[in-house]
Amino acid sequence: MSLMDTIQRWFGGTKPTSTTTAPRADQPASSTGAEAPTQNQNKAGGSSMSIHIHPAVDDGVRPGRDDFSGGTLRCQCSDRPVEVTVDAQCAHNHVCGCTKCWKPEGALFSMVAVVPRDKLRVTANEDKLQVVDSSAVIQRHACRECGVHMYGRIENTDHPFHGLDFIHPELSRDEGWAAPEFAAFVSSIIESGTKPEEMEGVRNRLRELGLTPYDCLSPPLMDAIATHTAKAKGVL
Amino acid sequence: MSLMDTIQRWFGGTKPTSTTTAPRADQPASSTGAEAPTQNQNKAGGSSMSIHIHPAVDDGVRPGRDDFSGGTLRCQCSDRPVEVTVDAQCAHNHVCGCTKCWKPEGALFSMVAVVPRDKLRVTANEDKLQVVDSSAVIQRHACRECGVHMYGRIENTDHPFHGLDFIHPELSRDEGWAAPEFAAFVSSIIESGTKPEEMEGVRNRLRELGLTPYDCLSPPLMDAIATHTAKAKGVL
Numbered sequence: 092m093s094l095m096d097t098i099q100r101w102f103g104g105t106k107p108t109s110t111t112t113a114p115r116a117d118q119p120a121s122s123t124g125a126e127a128p129t130q131n132q133n134k135a136g137g138s139s140m141s142i143h144i145h146p147a148v149d150d151g152v153r154p155g156r157d158d159f160s161g162g163t164l165r166c167q168c169s170d171r172p173v174e175v176t177v178d179a180q181c182a183h184n185h186v187c188g189c190t191k192c193w194k195p196e197g198a199l200f201s202m203v204a205v206v207p208r209d210k211l212r213v214t215a216n217e218d219k220l221q222v223v224d225s226s227a228v229i230q231r232h233a234c235r236e237c238g239v240h241m242y243g244r245i246e247n248t249d250h251p252f253h254g255l256d257f258i259h260p261e262l263s264r265d266e267g268w269a270a271p272e273f274a275a276f277v278s279s280i281i282e283s284g285t286k287p288e289e290m291e292g293v294r295n296r297l298r299e300l301g302l303t304p305y306d307c308l309s310p311p312l313m314d315a316i317a318t319h320t321a322k323a324k325g326v327l
Numbered sequence: 328m329s330l331m332d333t334i335q336r337w338f339g340g341t342k343p344t345s346t347t348t349a350p351r352a353d354q355p356a357s358s359t360g361a362e363a364p365t366q367n368q369n370k371a372g373g374s375s376m377s378i379h380i381h382p383a384v385d386d387g388v389r390p391g392r393d394d395f396s397g398g399t400l401r402c403q404c405s406d407r408p409v410e411v412t413v414d415a416q417c418a419h420n421h422v423c424g425c426t427k428c429w430k431p432e433g434a435l436f437s438m439v440a441v442v443p444r445d446k447l448r449v450t451a452n453e454d455k456l457q458v459v460d461s462s463a464v465i466q467r468h469a470c471r472e473c474g475v476h477m478y479g480r481i482e483n484t485d486h487p488f489h490g491l492d493f494i495h496p497e498l499s500r501d502e503g504w505a506a507p508e509f510a511a512f513v514s515s516i517i518e519s520g521t522k523p524e525e526m527e528g529v530r531n532r533l534r535e536l537g538l539t540p541y542d543c544l545s546p547p548l549m550d551a552i553a554t555h556t557a558k559a560k561g562v563l
Contacts, residue, residue: 277546277549278546278549278550278552278553279553280553281550281553281554281556281557281563282553282556282557282560282562283562284557284562284563286563287550287551287553287554287563290546290550294546304546305541305542306541306543306544306546306549307542307543308542310513310514310526310530310540310542313513313514313542314514314517314523314526315523316514317514317515317516317517317518317523318517318523320517320518321517321518321520324518326518326519326520327517327520327522327523
C-alpha cells in the first residue's frame with residue numbers, strides 16, 4: 092500500500108519480530124474488556140485528569156506568542172548542560188505517541204515540533220551529544236549523560252521534511268513557543284505498554300485538550316507527504 | 328518511529344524514489360490555493376455530489392443485512408468469468424485510497440473488506456488468476472484478462488491480519504454485504520493524481536456519507552495492530 096511505503100520510506104523501519112498471537116479482525120483490541128486503571132492511566136469513563144498526556148499540556152494547552160522568535164533548549168544535566176539555541180518560532184508542534192521520540196518521565200506522549208535547521212545551533216557542551224541510532228532516518232542528537240534528545244535532523248535531501256529539525260520545546264524555559272495542535276501516532280502508545288482498553292480514555296482526554304488524535308500525522312502533513320511523493324513520481 | 332515501522336512491516340514497502348521538490352512544513356499542501364475542479368472532482372465548497380468516491384457509496388451507503396452469510400464474486404469478463412464463493416459475511420468493510428488496491432473506473436477509492444480465508448474458495452476459471460506482485464505482503468490474485476482483483480491473501484503467519492482475505496464486495500450481485508464503515512488512506516489518493524486542494528472537498532464528502540476519513544486505518548484496527556506488535560515484543 093502506497094501510504095505505508097511512503098511512511099516507511101521517510102521514517103525508516105526495523106526488523107520484523109515474530110509472534111504467535113494474531114488478533115482477529117472481529118475482535119478489535121479496543122473491545123477486549125476493561126482492567127483496573129494503572130497509576131498513570133485510567134480506563135474510559137474514569138477521571139480524565141489522571142491521564143498524563145504530557146506535563147506541558149496536562150493542565151491545559153497554553154497558546155503561543157505571535158511575536159515569539161525563538162529561545163534556548165537545555166538538557167536535564169545540572170552539570171555542564173547541553174544548550175541549543177533556536178532563532179525561530181517552531182511549527183507543527185504536537186504531542187506524539189511514537190516509541191522513538193524522547194518523553195519526559197511518566198508522560199504517555201512526547202511533545203515535538205520543527206524549526207528550520209539553519210536557525211538551530213548547539214551553543215554549549217556539544218561534546219556531550221551523540222546520535223541515538225545512526226541508521227535512523229531522523230538522527231536524534233541526545234545528551235549521553237541525561238539521555239534527553241536535543242534535536243533530530245534529517246540528512247536525506249530527498250526527504251519531504253529535509254531542512255527542518257525536530258525539537259522538544261519543553262526543554263526551553265522561554266515562554267511563547269507555538270502551542271501543540273494535534274496528537275500523532277496515538278495507537279503507538281500501546282507499544283509502550285498502554286493497555287488497549289485504556290485507549291478510548293486517552294483519545295477522549297486528547298479531544299478534551301483540543302489535541303485531535305490521529306494514528307499517523309495530521310491530514311495537512313499527510314497530504315504534504317503524499318504530494319511530495321506524487322511529484323517525485325511525476326503524477327502531479 | 329514505531330508505528331511507521333509497524334505499518335511497513337505488515338504491508339510492505341517499495342524502493343524509494345528521488346525528487347528535488349521538498350514541501351516546506353509551513354506550506355502544507357492543503358493551503359496551496361484552489362484550481363478549477365476536474366471532471367471527477369470538485370474543490371472544497373463545490374457540489375459534493377460530483378465527487379466520485381466509489382459507485383457503491385456515491386448515492387449513499389446502504390446498510391448490510393444481519394442474516395447475510397456470503398455470496399459469489401465475479402470478475403468483469405463476459406467470457407469465462409473468474410468466480411469466487413464466500414461463505415461468510417464480510418467484516419471491516421471500508422473505502423480505501425491506497426494506490427495498490429483495485430478501483431473501478433472513475434472512482435477515487437476502492438472498496439475492500441475482509442473474510443476468513445477458510446470461507447473463501449475459487450469456484451470457476453481459477454486458471455485465469457495470477458498474483459499481481461508476488462513480493463507484496465498481500466498477494467493480490469487478479470484476473471489476467473480484465474485485471475480485476477478477486478482476493479488478497481496474506482501468507483505470513485506472523486501478520487496481524489493472517490487468516491483474513493481481502494475482497495471487493497462490489498464484485499458480488501448478492502445483496503446484504505456489511506456496509507463500509509470508514510475511509511482509509513485518504514491522503515494517498517494524491518498519489519493517484521488528486522490535487523491537494525481538492526482534498527478538503529473529498530474529506531467533507533466522506534463525512535457526509537458517514538465514512539470518517541483516516542490517513543491510515545481506523546483507530547480500532549490501528550490499536551489492534553499496535554497490540555499485536557506489543558505482544559510480539561513482550562510489552563503486553
